[in-house]
Amino acid sequence: MIGSIVTTTKGHLQGTVENGISVWRGVRYAKAPIDGLRFRSPEPVEKWNGVLDATDYGAVPPQPMERAVRLGMTGNEKMEEDCLFLNIWSPNADNQKRPVMVWIPGGAYITGAGSIDMYNGHILAGNGDIVVVSINYRLGALGYLDFTEWTEGDGAFESNLGLRDQVAALKWVKENIEAFGGDPDNVTVFGESAGGNAVTTLLTVPSARGLFKQAIVESSAPTSVYGKDFARQFSQKFLDILGIGENEIDALKTLPVHEIVAASYTLLQQNSQDIPGSLSFGPVVDGDFLPDYPLEMIRSGATTGIPLLIGTNKDEATLFDQVDPPLIPTTRELIHKMFENTDPEAEERITSAYLSYPKKEATLGMGRDAIFHMPSVWYAEAYSRQDKTWMYRFDYQTPALKASKLGATHGMDILYVFQTFDSALGKRMTAFGGKRAALKVSQRIQGHWINFAKYGNPNPPEGEIWPKYDEINHYTMIFNKRDYIEKDPNRMIRLAWEGVGMYK
Template sequence: MTAEATTRDAAGERPIVDTTNGPVRGVDDGTVKVWKAVRYAAAPVGELRWRAPQPPQAWSEPADASRTGPVCPQPTDPRIPIDLGAPQGEDFLTLNVWAPSGTQPGDGKAVMVWVHGGAYILGSASQPLYQGRTLAADGDVVVVTVNYRLGALGFLELSTLGADTDQFATNVGLRDVLAALGWVRDNIAAFGGDPRRVTLFGESAGAGVVTTLLGSPAARGLFSAAIAQSSPVTSAYDAGRAARVAERFLEVLGVGAQDLGQLAGLPIETIVAASRTVFDEVPVQTPGRLAFAPIVDGDVVPDYPVSLARKGLTHPVPLIIGTNRNEAALFRWMKSPLMPIKAESITAMFAEIAAEQPSLQLPNRTDLEGTYRGRGKSKGLGLASDLGFRMPSIWFADGHRAAAPVHLYRFDFATPMLRVLRLHAAHATELPFVWGNLGAVRKDPMFALGGRAIGGVVSHRLRTRWTNFAKHHDPAGPTGEPNWRPYGADDRATLVIDKQDSVIDDLDADVRRAWGDDVLSFL
């Protein structure tokens, strides 16, 4: 690596950094330096569409890294009006880097690598919500956001139908994130980061990537700490389920299993449309299941993430893991079938589980009903939130704490408008506070009825904990905030994030006892 060079133009400083693939020219606005759309892998086009990520062709002249590049092609959903921050396109295996102005090569700042969520089919590294300016500058860290293959491009498992695993690799989306982490290891020192202090963090499907890679042999040594926000830990499936999705996908396309060679030449729009069809069908037919998600392939994913954690086979890196108090409220508000909220959907899911595994002892129905009865009309929401996010996170924490310190949290803060909308602390509502980008999403009603001032305080406190964890592996808050003890077998200390933080011992005692451990094998 050569030292960073700078040039100046009308836009300000233009820092140039040499990477292993070629030099990139970013922008320094006086607060942060940023390099956008930096390639970490070749465009997944043609014969590379479903292959493991390949190195990009090297370049010698500085590549312009001042603007966002294309993001993964994906279906649009009017119920989820995501601002992707850039147009869709097929040359999207890129990442964005932010560093505080004044950062020099070799400074060794802690690094935070973000994996976005979106049910493994939506989202991008360039969403305005994930602009790393505030997090990098205020936290004095280097921030990296990663694009990876989504939907059928990232999680269609054609090898389950006998396809060649070189041409159609398993868990391609996970392999993309692994390749990006490899890029960070090899290049981040030139941007002022420390490759030995890399915190992998993500939310929803992105957190699912985090908890899955915590048990992946391929990820060993690529990150030193992890943060999983609302991880669908148990949304990792076996090859049989993946095969059924792959068969349906080919049926929608009208392509036979013997004609897989045709897939490389199909228009990307055709692939995306088929992804959308299958994605919409699966949770209706099998409540609680996603069409596209990591699978246990015996390679990148040797076993289910919770099983690996309980067997002591996750990487020994410190972990922050937690959920929001009202996760399922977002799915009710969107009228989305992704989570089984209505009684009939929950009943159907349990019936499917019983049919698949008749010898399985499911949670005691009386205990479950007693736990949720007091919640009135919201008991379905509570059960869905716990089934999809809370309990899987607790199970993972219970296992991983034998390997490394775990800090468990629950995000409870809600603005007046979120309470009026009956969203409260719904799925993804913590994101603006983690990034410090309050009001970054257009037409966001979050602060329409006030609450921005206290929201800013909550955001500062949360960002301080996250960046302190990245820098010191200690999620200390600002002076005067309660000490967030590790989650232990005796006290099960849990940080509740609200207008004021509090640490509560065994916050989830009643829910944890009701669900028990026997349910793990079907999730």
């Protein structure tokens, strides 16, 4: 019988039962990455005696709170380097092996946590009769800057620490989730934004193989993964901001964490202007943990029989345009600079495909397509050559989003997947009404996600309504007040972007 006390491979945990759903919060999946483990790979937790309390969320990863509150945090969260925790929601029933969905939160790899209220897995778990897991992982410089070339020996810095944390969390799920009513052989990993990038990357990480069966990718930037040479400039700038020389790199191991967070935020702001369209923090092709660029690996056939559901939002860029400086290129000046840095010969061809360029609608569309939509299309095209792939576009907007001119902006799909309209963000998005209509859209989207987790197919068992994606038809599910299938949406724009060079 599943109850609030469970036994993991390392010890007992005491959770709680809330409205028929068992919940365990703040479950440690790796040792605290502090002291000698700062800038090192995560290590497994040690066994403990007695029963550990798992009723409260663990600390969120160190991050700039001025950005975190935009994701839905209150600003009062406990924030510590000891942050490698996960949370579990499971239907309170007999010992059944239910499908498992592991959520990787987004936030540009500098903000985020699995405990944000719009990620509450209660409704998703109950509606789907599945087990939902959300995770934390290291962010900013602590998780995603590469200092490896400046260190060596036993105390050397290691690469891709946030990505390694995600693999460690998935290994913990594999080893322990059966005790919580989950099926360790039927795990779906899903994530949005940076979390989506994590999923498109994990699909090519050798050590992640066998840890999940399906993958759902929401608003990923699949090409925001860089080689060591390109990534070095971010690490170098970070050291310059702190006034630390390359030969003084070990000072980072004892530097107060608030100074690391502040320097990470400064780097993010500078980079959005200096190298528009690139991501300061993200996976690095180190030739070992991450052997090659994910898109190139997928194109070479490095898939492993894992069904993929992938998509983007119609108005991804409007959210970023409200930030100064914008984190993605949404102005004519930043777009021009992006092409100067990557593929100058492609600029005229691509800008001419947007009929109103350089008006705001067109520059927002270019920012969306450069970072999210076109890289997701390229990834889906390559993936569909080997494995089952489905693609969507989220178009729905509530009255509040229409009034604010945000539209179907970045991150809004999350509310519909988790059906968390009572979260802080959900309440704002339905402040002018429309909750009943949004709930109907959510029921359909959530149903597809649940089907995918159960069967490896977003369609209901009784018949196909969502055809697979391929390079000939480009069938795409459009989620709106009424859903429909569109063949090759925005074909001319897709063709204009073919073969464009990106940051590497």
